[in-house]
Amino acid sequence: MKVEELASESGTPANYLVQILIELKARHIVKSVRGKEGGYLLARPPAEISLGDVLRCVHGRVFDPPALNDPHCPPELRAAWNKLQVALDQTADAITFQQLLDESADKAKMYYI
Numbered sequence: 820m821k822v823e824e825l826a827s828e829s830g831t832p833a834n835y836l837v838q839i840l841i842e843l844k845a846r847h848i849v850k851s852v853r854g855k856e857g858g859y860l861l862a863r864p865p866a867e868i869s870l871g872d873v874l875r876c877v878h879g880r881v882f883d884p885p886a887l888n889d890p891h892c893p894p895e896l897r898a899a900w901n902k903l904q905v906a907l908d909q910t911a912d913a914i915t916f917q918q919l920l921d922e923s924a925d926k927a928k929m930y931y932i
Contacts (some may be wrong), residue, residue: 820860821858822837822840840859843876848868852927866915869911869915879880880908881907881911881926882905883904884903
C-alpha cells in the first residue's frame with residue numbers, strides 16, 4: 820500500500836505514519852518497494868508477525884508499569900507487576916496477524932438476523 824492510501828484509510832497523518840513505518844521496516848515487519856507502483860507490504864507472512872512484535876516496535880514494552888523501576892515499590896508488589904508484564908507479553912506474542920485475518924474473514928461470513 821502507498822503511504823497516502825494507508826493514511827487515508829486509517830485516518831492517520833501521513834507524516835506520522837511514515838515514522839511508524841520506518842520503525843516497522845527496521846524490525847523487518849514491513850518492507851518498502853520503490854517506484855511508481857511502490858509502497859509498503861508485509862516483510863513476513865502474517866502468521867509470523869505477532870501483535871507483540873508490532874506493539875514493542877511502536878510503543879516499546881507491551882506493558883511497562885513504572886513500579887518495576889521504582890526503588891520504593893515493595894518487592895512483592897514489584898513481583899506481581901512483573902508477572903502481569905510477562906503474561907501480557909506472552910498473550911500479545913500468541914496473537915498473530917494471520918489469526919486476526921482469519922477472524923475477520925469468519926465474521927464477514929456470518930449472517931445477522
